[in-house]
Amino acid sequence: MKKKLSPLSLIYSLLIFVFLYAPIAVLIIYSFNASKSRGTWGGFSLKWYAELFSNKDIMQALITTLSIAVISAVVSVVIGTAAAVGIYYSRRRTKALLTGISNIPMINADIVTGISLLLLFIFLKLDLGYVTLLLSHITFNIPYVILSVMPKLRQLDKNAFEAAIDLGATPLRAFFSVIIPEISPGIVTGAILAFTMSIDDFVISFFTTGGGVSTLSIEIYTMAKRGIKPEINALSAIMFLVVMTLLLIVNIRSSKVEKKKER
Template sequence: MKKALLTYSSFILLFLYIPLVILALYSFNDSRINAAWKGFTLHWYVDLFQNEAVIDALLNSLLIALVTTAAATVLGTLCALGLHTYKQRTRTILSGFMYVPILVPDILMGLSMLLVFSQLHWELGKFTLIIAHITFSISFVVILLSARLASMGKTLQEAASDLGATPWQTFRYVTLPALLPGIISASLLTFTLSIDDFVISFFVSGPGSTTLPLYIYSMVKRGVTPEINALSTILVGMIVILMILSEKFQTKGTDGRKGQLPF
């Protein structure tokens, strides 16, 4: 039974990752036709980074992702800490609402955000992209940090209070250090979600706010070329690295060091 499950899992992983490997492989193909391998080359990557439109799209994606990550992490952390103070039943009900932006299809989320911005008469651009990305990212931050807070319990905070710590000292020296790996993991996940988003960005972007996924989509409409393969490979590589780092920090616990509390 164990061997059968291992084989099944291996086939699933191959099914998921072989297309990405092929895409990356053909980004080094010395031919504009993906159907035939003509030799190894790096000139598609050189041409790619000499393309001003690609650089602009990359800078837009990085700017939007960085601002989104900073805002969503701060707001999500405060929300998770606030929810943690409620009783279990109330916390469960309020936390359930956090799953709505995750469960709602992206196309509906994008359309609803477009309608809101239209009613507010906001011009579509980087600002609306950032607002939309923050909106769907906060839920991921709250859910990740709420789970970490639940695993921590309240024993350490109560012990700190018994030792004479103020609420601010308890947060600074007890809660925050224990929560920090989760905060870093949530911020990396938020950055990944933002830089990878296409559907919601498609609805709320405007002139001068084209992101990398949107630029890839515009290129694909003219046909799949090695430049698209190269650009997609770079994007996939960035996402994989960020997800690995996010998982590393998510599973990282406290370092186990012991010492006198600084209060």
């Protein structure tokens, strides 16, 4: 059944590929353009990168973005992994209820999640800022961790835990020396996913932050609304590189695991 790619398919694929990548490529190329205007090429320059790194607002936002991403990923990995284990061993009704609730932030529109959290923080009289931003990120990250860990739990041999107990391990030791290592690929994927989601988020952050605390996404939005700034191009290039690296790691990991299984 396998045929060689027909020329038509090849051209079509190339066109779609260009459509998907040309805008990103243009951004990256123009991040090295010495001239501020987009029509003209003023020669190669790193000055927008220099300006980017000397822009205090952006650097502050970068720190906020990264720290929120790291902390929310760590917290949601802990809560999410525990939740996945708890849900997995729960009775059917509890399982359905908790899974349903954890699906809400993934199904719901970001804008609805964002304003619902905003209303909550106001209701609780919390000042919008770093803490509310962090709580929001944890909220939308936990479901992704559960989503990544759950399949690993299902793949787990249902006797693996009993085998450890049988060999003399206490239940707690069996949990940490067998269950956690066995599901660790899911935990790592969940952590990377949570980290990426957190960096990528704009809409929820937009509604749940305040007091001058801002993330990169929010900075980009504010700048883009005012018009085009070449620093954003430089930022795009960096972020693209980071995201691509992270995803490559995730993909190589999962394909390695799969190959191991196939043998």
